[in-house]
Ligand SMILES: Cc1cc2nc3c(=O)[nH]c(=O)nc-3n(C[C@H](O)[C@H](O)[C@H](O)COP(=O)(O)OP(=O)(O)OC[C@H]3O[C@@H](n4cnc5c(N)ncnc54)[C@H](O)[C@@H]3O)c2cc1C
């Protein structure tokens with residue numbers, strides 16, 4: 001059996017930041033990741049990372065307030081204060097590690113504006129901020145010699161007496177299943193985008209951490225809060241960063257109108273994402289779209305700006321749409337992008353399960369509430385990644401290893417053998433996943449209502465049933481990706497079930513959860529998080545109050 | 559449209575015929591990339607087909623492979639641009655790296671070489687309290703090398719690596735230049751010293767393959783030339799010895815690229831090539847050190863090269 005003080009599952013920004021923090025505390029730390037660290041989906045983040053640098057006149061409270069307002073008052077204000085206060089140091093730290101943030105004329109860090117905020121406080125590296133940060137964190141992981149189990153897929157948590165004592169994982173290269181004992185486990189597995197079709201998320205973003213923590217007894221919170229990004233490409237769902245609008249791009253309908261002036265007269269294109277996505281969907285529904293899309297127009301920004309500050313999306317537009325952004329507006333539509341919900345944690349990443357922590361997109365602290373502001377997620381990953389790493393190391397350093405059975409991996413081994421033994425019945429992972437993705441994208445999207453969500457919940461139940469007999473046709477041990485997809489699908493179906501259950505529970509409209517049958521926000525009854533905990537009969541739903549520190553809910557206009 | 563993928567497969571668990579070519583005929587939309595077609599194959603026809611992929615948007619670096627003999631990203635390569643007149647596209651794993659299964663290769667050597675260049679910022683002196691002050695231009699300049707997504711395509715097609723596995727290779731050297739070029743890094747001379755060793759920056763024969771292969775415009779060869787130029791200026795020329803002429807002649811004989819390169823220099827609008835040519839006397843070095851067989855140098859079909867030149871001119 002392998003053994004480490006702290007095991008971090010996931011090597012995206014949250015995971016690597018957590019691992020570095022834990023290692024720096026002196027804990028023997030290892031990262032387990034199903035893809036090589038630099039393949040993690042944090043890579044895809046384009047636009048930037050928010051921070052109020054207070055020593056140059058910005059105000060962290062203003063950032064915190066923008067976040068609270070963006071969250072539609074569902075974010076926990078204590079957590080938001082922590083994030084906003086620690087943001088400046090986090091960005092400076094990244095700069096010191098080597099991130100080549102864009103500069104202003106004086107050679108200091110430059111900023112751009114992002115949605116939902118009056119001030120430009122988004123730090124960026126062209127439009128490859130995520131890649132730039134991810135590669136630099138991996139450089140630090142190499143420098144500190146943190147052990148990385150690359151292309152190992154975590155299949156379950158080792159739970160003994162209600163405590164998390166490690167993980168079971170499959171080495172994808174060999175197909176071997178191993179137990180890894182740990183004193184603390186930090187889940188940093190990212191979001192669950194592939195439960196939707198289409199999505200801006202990469203194929204590896206499959207809600208594994210949530211799916212691991214849920215049956216172990218952790219609560220999944222605010223799962224109904226799914227962000228649709230306003231500017232994604234039709235068909236493959238590829239993202240066009242909000243930075244385009246931050247740099248001044250317009251949204252136009254089929255009549256060439258900047259329609260955001262009707263919906264958000266002050267902030268226009270830079271209103272918060274839920275607002276912009278809803279506005280687009282309304283325009284399209286009312287017949288002012290083309291082919292299910294509206295247009296993003298960058299022409300007036302000029303070729304030079306596009307080629308220096310937005311070169312990646314220029315490349316993407318050319319590659320996938322054959323459009324040169326300097327010459328032509330590009331058709332875009334709202335597309336599934338991010339989950340605000342996740343594994344419920346405190347501000348140190350701790351779950352109520354001893355030994356189990358979570359950070360990054362798979363966690364719900366909650367700082368994003370009903371709607372995440374653009375460029376707050378990268379911040380979330382590094383701030384709470386570090387904090388969870390420190391907390392997990394502190395716990396690990398003060399205790400011996402707990403007892404773990406020699407047979408800890410046995411259950412997963414038999415589960416996998418039985419998966420591979422199933423008879424071909426014509427069904428497949430791809431079919432079940434697609435059905436799930438289309439169901440959620442139809443009924444738990446920008447607009448929702450009771451009937452649709454009921455339909456979705458039933459459909460997901462049926463898919464779970466199909467999943468029990470679904471065959472895996474590839475039988476090999478070495479790099480059997482079909483097997484990996486089958487396991488991922490299991491995690492996603494659990495997430496999908498809680499997304500439906502939470503959506504049906506919240507009887508109001510807030511943030512990304514907009515119900516056409518209950519279109520108003522109900523502060524009297526619903527300043528509450530919805531949580532789901534696992535039971536053999538399906539999710540047990542509960543609510544817990546939102547934490548307020550200083551900002552009373554007021555009507556949200558942009 | 560109909561497309562036929564001829565996929566080179568490898569299954570280590572088969573008793574015999576571990577390596578074989580399998581054809582898949584598919585109906586796909588016109589805009590599909592090679593990766594889209596492979597995913598469709600995997601989902602609808604053959605679940606056992608192994609290929610790494612995630613982002614589908616040329617940013618995660620998972621899906622490098624050879625299409626019609628040349629390395630690139632599957633998700634950036636359009637089927638329409640790759641089909642021959644019979645609608646066939648040849649798909650193989652990357653070269654210069656051991657195959658694990660089908661299109662999946664073992665990249666551990668790739669990463670060991672990245673590690674070998676000490677791929678992290680080594681600042682000089684104490685950290686400032688706030689950010690390092692640096693001009694935006696100096697940061698923008700690094701974007702090119704920073705743009706590397708570590709996909710391995712350049713390494714796949716590097717002609718020196720085919721015969722000299724000790725060569726650090728294009729990706730690692732480009733990574734090295736990312737730090738040499740960073741005004742915040744204080745270890746430049748140390749880095750030069752290490753890159754001056756056998757297997758380092760002088761072993762590149764400037765065959766241009768990595769520039770062709772790189773899907774992100776990193777142009778590793780250009781970065782290697784930058785390294786050489788700056789190293790030479792810093793006095794790291796002592797080990798460049800008498801072998802110049804010999805190697806120089808050898809390489810030219812093998813590939814004939816020199817003429818083409820000279821042609822390029824005369825072409826207006828080409829950046830860097832001129833500087834590289836200027837740099838050549840220090841540039842070419844004894845990469846074989848007597849031990850290794852002569853390099854098997856792929857000649858570059860001039861069409862491709864000329865096409866690149868035109869593309870560059872148009873870009874400028
Ligand atoms: C296209 C796009 C653009 C974005 N742009 C921005 C932006 O500009 N600003 C911003 O703030 N946010 C942005 N976001 C959001 C942000 O990028 C993500 O929320 C964030 O990067 C998530 O980081 P993470 O570390 O939590 O997870 P990830 O980076 O997704 O990493 C997850 C890790 O977990 C591992 N893993 C998962 N499951 C398992 C398992 N079973 N076993 C082992 N390992 C596993 C994976 O291998 C991976 O290493 C964007 C998101 C997308 C999709």
Ligand code: SF4
Pocket residue numbers: 712715716717718719727728761762763764765766767768769778779782
């Ligand atoms: S130019 Fe140099 S590094 Fe690039 S492929 Fe050729 S030999 Fe290799």
Ligand code: SF4
Pocket residue numbers: 705706707708709710711712713728729732771772773774775776777778
């Ligand atoms: S230099 Fe280009 S081809 Fe080589 S690894 Fe980097 S991105 Fe890939």
Ligand code: FES
Pocket residue numbers: 593610611612613614615616617618619620621622631632633634
């Ligand atoms: S799938 Fe990410 S680079 Fe091709």
